[in-house]
Amino acid sequence: MTDSVQAYLESKRTVDDRALNRRVWSRLADELAACARGQDQPVRIVEVGAGIGAMVARLAAWDALPPCVSYRAVDVDAGSIAFAKANLPTWLESAGYAVERTADGLVARRDDRCLLEVTLETADAFSIADEADAVIAAAFLDVVDLERALTTLPELARDGGVLYAPITFDGGTAFSPVDPLDETIERLYHRHMDELRDQPGSSRAGRRLMTRLPAHGHDVLAAGGADWLVSPHDSGYPADEAAFLRHLLETIDGALTDYSSEALEPAARERWVERRRRELERGEFVLVAHHLDVLARV
Ligand SMILES: C[S@@+](CC[C@H](N)C(=O)[O-])C[C@H]1O[C@@H](n2cnc3c(N)ncnc32)[C@H](O)[C@@H]1O
Known part of the structure; x- marks a missing residue:
């Protein structure tokens, strides 16, 4: 992973904010609240593939956390964890928390009754x-081996705990304005996730989750679409979303260059990518990517 991964994850925050399925989110908040009522110790949350800590900041800012929470955010990428350590305090302060840094994270307090302990x-x-009472895996189950994850991650939860897997990619990438090459680009980009790239993962992880969770003995409590829709407004793209689109176009281009010229003419690829870059700079490019948010009892 490079430094730009953290910039990408930061630019993704507002895109995810819009996309997250509010029905599934409310059910998660209800489950966390019920958990807090049923015990006298802090609600324990473990997040895997936590990236730069965007989800814990969002849970706090959107008042979805019970009063006392112990939150363990884990990521294999040391650069993202370092970024979280540097930036999460400020994000929580913006959400009204007073934050004290600790050796491995922070303690955040609000209204004398909320205590949020985060380890990174x-x-x-x-x-x-x-x-844990809840395991969170956001934008994660599509970049790992799903069967392995469904065997391992529920083991991180206590009996009756929940697994929340939002922004799980589900096999749809659409571009506007329409170009004759779009369907080929989409098909090859998804096939790259399934067959060619070095890391595991699946372009249809979302829908597979809907059948594989019950097959592993876990009840789906709530599920719904959580599509990214990135489009320009009068003054351009919101927040840092132009950078988000630039990164995504680079990722798609990188995937497409792995194909032989029989599968995709290099000149056709270059024309398509250049067209999208120009549209992006002019504020005309629109991207839609389909995801599912899933909450299950494990
Ligand atoms: C697409 S990013 C999502 C990050 C974050 N959840 C978000 O939505 O912004 C996937 C994250 O999973 C992490 N990751 C991948 N494999 C992992 C593993 N085996 N253990 C822990 N983290 C992992 C990556 O380093 C990356 O930060």
């Missing part, structure tokens, strides 16, 4: 142990 840890999600 560089580790492989497949080699940790825990007994």
